[in-house]
Amino acid sequence: ANNNTKLKPGxxxxxxxxxxxxxxxxxFFSYKRLKNTLDTISAAAGEHEGDRxxxxxxxxxxxxxxxxxxxxxxxxxxxxxxxxxxSRYSEKAFGLKKHIVKYPSEKNISCLKLSDIKDRMSTLxxxxxxxxxx
Numbered sequence: 055a056n057n058n059t060k061l062k063p064g065x066x067x068x069x070x071x072x073x074x075x076x077x078x079x080x081x082f083f084s085y086k087r088l089k090n091t092l093d094t095i096s097a098a099a100g101e102h103e104g105d106r107x108x109x110x111x112x113x114x115x116x117x118x119x120x121x122x123x124x125x126x127x128x129x130x131x132x133x134x135x136x137x138x139x140x141s142r143y144s145e146k147a148f149g150l151k152k153h154i155v156k157y158p159s160e161k162n163i164s165c166l167k168l169s170d171i172k173d174r175m176s177t178l179x180x181x182x183x184x185x186x187x188x
Contacts, residue, residue, distance in 0.1 A: 063115055064116045064117070066122045066150075067122065068126060069123075069124070069126065071127070071128050081123075082119060082123065085119045092111035093110040096111045124149075124150050126143055126146045126147070127140055128143065129143050
């Protein structure tokens with residue numbers, strides 16, 4: 055199997071200004087459809103690359119529609135510039151930070167050093183410049 059596909063990074067979607075529960079629910083179902091599409095594309099890409107172990111998007115990038123989608127209310131409580139910051143927004147931001155920080159230990163994942171992150175960002179940038187994302 056290709057070593058580059060075994061990095062298993064995670065993916066989070068964060069939406070701001072989504073306060074209506076119905077909108078969040080509707081977006082959830084849209085993400086379920088997106089996940090199904092990503093599963094199909096990932097399996098096809100894995101087959102094209104000769105990696106038959108890749109059967110879904112989660113085999114490449116961890117993404118759970120129940121844990122990795124976050125909806126934040128509006129930042130301001132009222133009209134800026136004199137409006138205070140919404141306490142609900144702050145609670146959500148803290149919750150997301152806590153989730154991201156504790157997630158690796160729950161999944162027994164080792165964290166990268168900053169130098170590793172720098173190297174990976176450089177590799178990603180080179181892939182973007184050369185339009186080679188395999």
